[in-house]
Amino acid sequence: MNKTYTDVLIIGAGPVGLFSVFELGQLGIKSCVIDSLNMIGGQCSSLYPEKPIYDIPAYPKISGQELIDNLSQQIKPFNPKFILGERVEKIKENREGFLVSTSNNQLINCKCLFIAAGNGAFGPNKPPIINIEEYENKSIFYHITDKLMFKQKRVAIAGGGDSAVDWAIELASITEKIFFIHRRDKLRAAPNNVEKLYSLEKKNKIEMIIPYQIDSIEGSNGEINSLNVKNLNGEKKSLSVDFFLPFFGLSSDLGPIKDWELEIEKNLLLVDQSTSQTSIEGIFAIGDVCSYPGKLKLILTGFSEAAIAAQSCFKRIFPDKVLHFEYSTTSGVKGL
Numbered sequence: 285m286n287k288t289y290t291d292v293l294i295i296g297a298g299p300v301g302l303f304s305v306f307e308l309g310q311l312g313i314k315s316c317v318i319d320s321l322n323m324i325g326g327q328c329s330s331l332y333p334e335k336p337i338y339d340i341p342a343y344p345k346i347s348g349q350e351l352i353d354n355l356s357q358q359i360k361p362f363n364p365k366f367i368l369g370e371r372v373e374k375i376k377e378n379r380e381g382f383l384v385s386t387s388n389n390q391l392i393n394c395k396c397l398f399i400a401a402g403n404g405a406f407g408p409n410k411p412p413i414i415n416i417e418e419y420e421n422k423s424i425f426y427h428i429t430d431k432l433m434f435k436q437k438r439v440a441i442a443g444g445g446d447s448a449v450d451w452a453i454e455l456a457s458i459t460e461k462i463f464f465i466h467r468r469d470k471l472r473a474a475p476n477n478v479e480k481l482y483s484l485e486k487k488n489k490i491e492m493i494i495p496y497q498i499d500s501i502e503g504s505n506g507e508i509n510s511l512n513v514k515n516l517n518g519e520k521k522s523l524s525v526d527f528f529l530p531f532f533g534l535s536s537d538l539g540p541i542k543d544w545e546l547e548i549e550k551n552l553l554l555v556d557q558s559t560s561q562t563s564i565e566g567i568f569a570i571g572d573v574c575s576y577p578g579k580l581k582l583i584l585t586g587f588s589e590a591a592i593a594a595q596s597c598f599k600r601i602f603p604d605k606v607l608h609f610e611y612s613t614t615s616g617v618k619g620l
């Protein structure tokens with residue numbers, strides 16, 4: 285059985301988990317990052333790598349993936365260990381701090397834990413189609429990493445939220461045709477984007493298939509021939525498409541973290557905002573997974589929580605040292 289020793293184990297390689305490597309490193313604290321996905325980047329890389337973010341301070345516009353690439357560059361001097369494709373399952377308090385075990389039976393011994401688990405070890409909500417696995421990552425995608433694969437193709441997008449609407453607008457300029465499928469008349473996405481969607485319908489770039497829901501798929505060898513949809517009256521339509529992109533959101537189950545006896549409210553970990561510490565000493569929660577009065581689920585808020593948690597855990601990592609607050613302009617980048 286593999287065993288890793290580190291000062292802080294960071295659960296979640298999303299933007300906030302990654303930035304906490306920097307904040308810890310600047311204080312001389314070693315970290316190891318684990319994620320159930322096979323890649324780093326959390327929601328930014330999995331859900332919207334090519335979409336521009338406009339509210340990262342000092343970046344008027346930066347794509348989800350660029351942000352992650354920059355964070356990756358920023359934390360390089362600290363050389364963190366990454367354990368990818370493994371979910372954290374159990375924790376046990378011990379003399380040194382915590383002993384953590386993973387879905388692949390790895391053991392990690394750490395003095396503190398940073399939970400930066402976002403919405404939990406996430407996976408897409410899938411449409412109820414028999415044999416959907418045959419088509420996944422061939423003609424059905426739950427997230428987009430390279431939009432050029434849809435150039436001049438016929439694409440069906442399903443869902444009623446921001447992801448479905450945003451991607452329909454984004455892809456409309458390169459696809460041959462987009463079918464936008466939703467089971468209700470009303471869309472939940474940002475109103476100005478819903479307006480844009482309907483203006484693209486008028487220009488014949490998008491065909492609205494509303495109110496319809498997914499019924500079945502016909503195809504072979506992972507390629508779709510037709511996507512069949514039906515409405516509440518049982519009327520059916522068969523759409524000839526090359527790709528199907530269902531955007532039904534993510535499951536937001538915290539999984540095993542729920543059993544760790546941390547104070548939880550509405551699937552979020554309650555923390556003291558002044559320290560980012562949870563109800564268990566030595567366990568901190570930062571980013572989308574944590575909650576306190578006035579909490580905003582934004583990347584910039586998570587970055588600030590990472591800095592606060594790093595300062596707060598210092599005493600536990602180095603009980604004999606005194607923490608002197610320093611600007612990075614004074615300290616430079618320390619590296620480990």
Ligand SMILES: Cc1cc2nc3c(=O)[nH]c(=O)nc-3n(C[C@H](O)[C@H](O)[C@H](O)COP(=O)(O)OP(=O)(O)OC[C@H]3O[C@@H](n4cnc5c(N)ncnc54)[C@H](O)[C@@H]3O)c2cc1C
Binds near residue numbers: 318
């Ligand atoms: C479409 C969309 C657009 C957005 N636009 C913006 C925007 O413009 N500005 C903005 O500030 N925010 C935006 N957000 C929100 C932003 O992406 C989140 O606030 C941010 O990703 C939270 O970062 P995080 O590191 O806390 O968690 P996440 O990015 O969710 O990463 C958490 C990671 O933890 C992993 N994990 C969870 N549980 C476990 C476990 N038990 N074991 C191992 N790994 C685990 C998950 O697999 C995941 O990779 C947007 C979100 C979406 C979906």
